[in-house]
Amino acid sequence: MKYTKLVAMIVENVGTKDNINSVVHCTTRLRFKLKDEKKANTDFLKEADGIVTVVQSGGQYQVVIGNHVADVYQELMQQTGLDGQEQVPDDNKGSLLDRFIDLISGIFAPALGLLAATGMIKGLLSLFLTFGWLAETSGTYVVLQALGDSFFYFLPIMLGYTASKKFNVNPFLAMVIGATLVYPSIVGLSPMAMAMAGAGAEPLYTLFSGTIFESPIYVTFLGIPVVMMSYSSSVIPIILAVWFASKVEPFFKKIIPDVVKTFLVPFCSALVVIPITFLVIGPISTWLGTALGAGSLAVYQFSPILAGLIIGGLWQVLVIFGLHWGLVPIAILNIATLGYDPILTLTFAASFAQIGAVLAVVVRTKDKKTKGLGISAFISGIFGVTEPAIYGITLPRKKPFIASCIAGAAGGAVLGLMGTKGYIVGGLGIFGIPSMINPKTGIDSTFYGIFIAIAVAFILAFVLTIVLDKRQGDKSLKATK
Template identity: 45%
Template sequence: MDYEILANHILAGVGGKENIGSAWHCATRLRFKLKDESKAKTEKIENMDGVITVVKSAGQYQVVIGNNVAKVFEPLAEAIGLSQENSVMEKEEEKSKENIINRFIGFISSVFTPFLGAMAGTGVLKGLLALVVTLGWLQESSGTYQILYAAGDAFFYFLPVWLAFTAAAHLKVNQFVAAALAGALLYPNLITLLAGSKPVTFFGITVVGTTYSSSVIPILLAVWLLSYLQPILDKLFHESIRNIFTPMVSLMIMVPLTLLVVGPLGTSVGTLLSSSVESVYRVAPYVAGAVMGALWQVFVIFGVHWTFVPVMTNNISQLGYDYLLPMLSVAVLAQSGAALGVFLKTKDTKMKSLAGSSVLTGVLGITEPAIYGVTLKLKRPFIFATIAGGIGGAIAGGGGAHANAFTLPSLLALPTYLGKGFISVVTGLVIAFVLSAVATYFFGVPSQPQSNDEKNFKNNASIQDNLVIAPISGTIIPLESVKDQVFASGAMGKGIAIVPNDDKIISPIDGTVAAIYPSKHAIGLISYGGVEVLIHVGIDTVQLNGKYFTQLVEQGQKISVGTPLITFDREAIQEAGYDTTVMVIITNTADYKITETEETIADNNWLLQLKAL
């Protein structure tokens, strides 16, 4: 797949660069805040090859891509002038239009998303170390254990630094000043001083001895205050000294203020939050497990799951463990089980492929492909997964399962659940996965009759399967002779070229229109057999911006051999100085053995014959 082309199509679909307030990505989704959501062509985007679905939630326009989201975001960011690290373009007046809940969810999402994978990975490492110690393979006093534990624990210990850096990016604050502020809270000499028996004062005011390692809320509050202080200082200092004096004065004010007021306040809020969650859990653990196991993926759909991330990380910081994470793993495995049920039952080739890959990504903690591409699309599998997740969650919650480190809810997180309730969470995971898969297999996949187009194609498969006809009459020439190095080199795929003597492009296959370019000079098709065909009219004709071209079909439209696709004014294009040679490219060349043929079948001149490898 050409991710740059997909990125450009998505950019056009959301209304172009001018309609984007901010853009970033998480593990599976492109996330936009659009200035005018009505300009986005949602149905067109959902039909793009490579897009699973579109979700509108928490004030965000989310395009679900799956595991390749970073590959799509990179050219998208380049097109709109962003970088992976600085993926925000939003203006203050646009922020003010959002309600406070959406702003909070968006803030938490943008703060945790950049490093969630690293934090989860180090959490798994800590869990594995706990496992090898339990098995007696390593001693906690050994140098090997201490070094590996440092590798696993350092990220969480210095969590305030990473939070400061990402929060500053979202709030438009100097990221290095914010990181320095967090670093001051973790400074070894200061920690030792505050832990001593003598009180520490700042101009006569006693500093509360609070530990900030692994904390969440204090630094987020501090950076939020910094976002108001920095603009004031920028206005106060002349631009000739601003770059030095604004950071200096910011730290002179914010470090003492955080140690004296913001830090203790944030710590108190965190302690209250953790104790409240623990109290609710202790009163009704089965109910808590059932609710979280059943509704977690619903929270994911609406984007509000981000509000639980600071709660869970804060629990581990304050209590040393978290009760929520094991329940969430049950919900994740339930969705994976439903995807497995679909994979085993469905006869739809595309759905089977998506469901199969979704099982693997699901058990590893990424459920969006399973939810949006499989279970939610078929409805009943999602319902069965919700029920199974509730049952498994009740078992895990009732057994007192808890996580000793933060990581993504998944099978990989199992070592972090070692200790009290471990058997209950394993039991809950197995029941949720198996029950969801079995229920989906027998009751969750409706029989889907084939469309007439697909039936007709399969009836004629002996004639047309994996054969590509000439989309226009003219003189056939080797692709290598085309005066365009990209096509001639085969970089786009193998194919053939035609010097046309007609002005109408027809479909060379039975299938679907996969992509239409805004300039109308090219069109992407995919056959029912899976052949991906790109028809490109002329060389450099994209510069005409659609002039002299007429589009006759829409993206997602079913087509058959001979369906008119594009008409163009050949003479006008030539007079404008452009070569009108038509290229027919098989973009998934790697999947086929391709041979050229001059056979004539049913009055159609077959150009290419493909055999799947």
């Protein structure tokens, strides 16, 4: 009941329920896919109480709500009767970039909360081991480690479900594809597992010998060699497999009689999709993922400091337009293949730069509403949620936002200089700090780089904002009401 009027107003001004194809939410935003964005009353929504701003990007109509967006979303579902995950085909496909960002955000946004939560558990376990509070042999550690590893290890199943909603595939078929990829017997046939099995695990023969694609063959399917990969924690194979299923499943729906569709459509679809996934899609997509990881690592190795300056400085700009989703799968790929990610880590100090700028505005302003929103945005920013700070405080004033970007670049440069890396897909803000503990060496100099970067970004943003934004007693802007 708390958000009844707010939701009714939003629905009315996005063009009513009839104009909504689908809607999902992330940390702070309702992400609509509208049939016609011209029907939405954007100017009204931007000025409305309870809404921070509206962003039209990535083929999505994004209404920024704040930290309570999940509650607003639930009320929206109740009022409209919509299935927030169900995707309705668009007449307007948008640009290639829009479609890519929409695809990535649609697949990863629903899963990111739990992925971060389980990563936080692993991060805390790393702390407990480092300080000797838990032993690896203890039952407590074993249970919590299983909880922390579960989501990332079985990521193909989770992404199979979310991808099924984007590609309009039976979600159980998509989850079966993911489950097959991480089935214990399949995992045991990966080259690494077979190598660990000892001398008795000799390959039948080797394909592409002497190339970067050299692949020992341990099993065949109907006489066809199967290039086995390790699919646990993988990203690209399941997404491409579910996309392929979206082409296969409708074909069988057309040719199979209605009386037996219930079981014959998934039966035939699975028998076609899963073997082709292992024979073609899995190996090619895994090689592609390895290449993407190697490419991102090459950019980082060329100059970690320069990479930190660019990525750290642009991160908040990417967040505004929803383009930051493009780095999420790269980070997951790097952790799955390399055991660490240096790329997304370079953005870590940016949220602290943002709250440094916010604190400067709060200190200087005499407007009570600005102070109230600023304090709330500051607290959210500590935990890595910066949209309230961006849209409510810094971006409307421009100079504080520029200061936060400069400070984010400086923090990113420090992280690059110190060689700080992320080893877990962990939480945001201060909850993400434990994810940068090296599981092999524990707390080392690279870990201390986090605190140096945070301090540099926060202090520099605060000072620059004080210097650049000289308005005192400023009147309340729309977004600060």
